Amino acid sequence: MRVGTWNLEGRWSQDHLALLAAQECDVWLLTEVRDDTSLPGFESHLTTAKMSERKHWAAVFSRSQIQPLPDPHPASAAAVGMGLVSCSSILPWRTCGTVPWGEGTTTEKTSRALEQLMAALPVGGLVWGGDWNHAMEGSEYAGSLGGRAAIKNVLADRHLQLATNGLPHCIPGLFTIDHLAVPKSAQIVDVTRIVAEDLRGDRLSDHDAYAAEIALT
Template sequence: MRVGTWNLEGRWSEAHLELLAAQECDVWLLTEVRDDTSLPGFGSHFTVARMGERRHWAGVFSRSRIEPLPDPHPASAAAVVMGWVWCNSVLPWRTCGTEPWGEGTTSEKTSRALEQLMAGLTVGALVWGGDWNHAMEGREYAGSLAGRTAIRSVLADRQLQLVTRGLPHCIPGLFTIDHIAVPKAAEIVGVTRVVAEGRRGDRLSDHDVYTSELALG
């Protein structure tokens, strides 16, 4: 199966749909999702909370039957697909403010969000992704090094492998902050970064698209 993640930056058009369709994913973990985002042949589930008037924090889209779960955190959507829990999260960034993160430094907000998020998810059978606002190696641009350490701890506790760890960001010299993590037992066939451009070379988002082909077992 193929799974992908993309921060749509609250945008939606035929060009966005065309780029998504071309990746032939079975499950999409889309963040900053406008409320009219729709993929033909896919069921969907969005966070109740919104970033803005028409923008949800996150959504899970699937070709297979989707069973929505309560949001484990206001900025995370979760659903059961094919017997697995799929969670899509936006995590704090340096200029994120306090809603829905609370007060504190970036690392404190990240640790708090992770604690709430993982407390709301069942143990095992988890695929987790989205815009984590943290590179997992190299220079840290959007998040914090302490936040990166906290995310790594969660990945280890949940026995997840991060398939996007070494992929580049659209900004040269940086690594991606958009991620897909799957169980360590899963077989990873391939991982791809897709530049988020339309046919005329125009940027469709300030984030690129990341996909992985895998066998969950």
């Protein structure tokens, strides 16, 4: 199974489609998804809530048939397919405001969002990813160290391993804030950072994409 994540930054074009198609993923956990985003041969489920008029918080796209689940959080989409629950999430960042996060520090907002998410998601049989706005090591640029610790605790509680651990951000010297977590029972065969540029070298998003091939037991 090959699963990927990418923050589309609310953009969509044939170049975006070409980049996604070239990775040959079975499941995409996309964030900041414009409402006309479409992948031929994929079923999709987008969050009910939107970041803006035409931009959904997150979406799950799958080559296999999926059964949409109620959004476990306004900024997360989840669906059942291929024997797994796939969840795509945006988590709070330093300047995120209060909607849909509530009041408090970045750590408090992140912990609260995680608590709501995990109340709705299963223990085991879960693939979870998206733009978490937290690096899992090194300097913390977008999130908070307390938020990072809360995410790591959730990964341990849900028996998940982080496939994207140690991969670089598109900003030199930083680690990725876009992540893929898969069951600890799965073997991570390969994980790749995909530079989000078109053939002319122009950026397609301010985030790179990431994909992991896993073997499920």
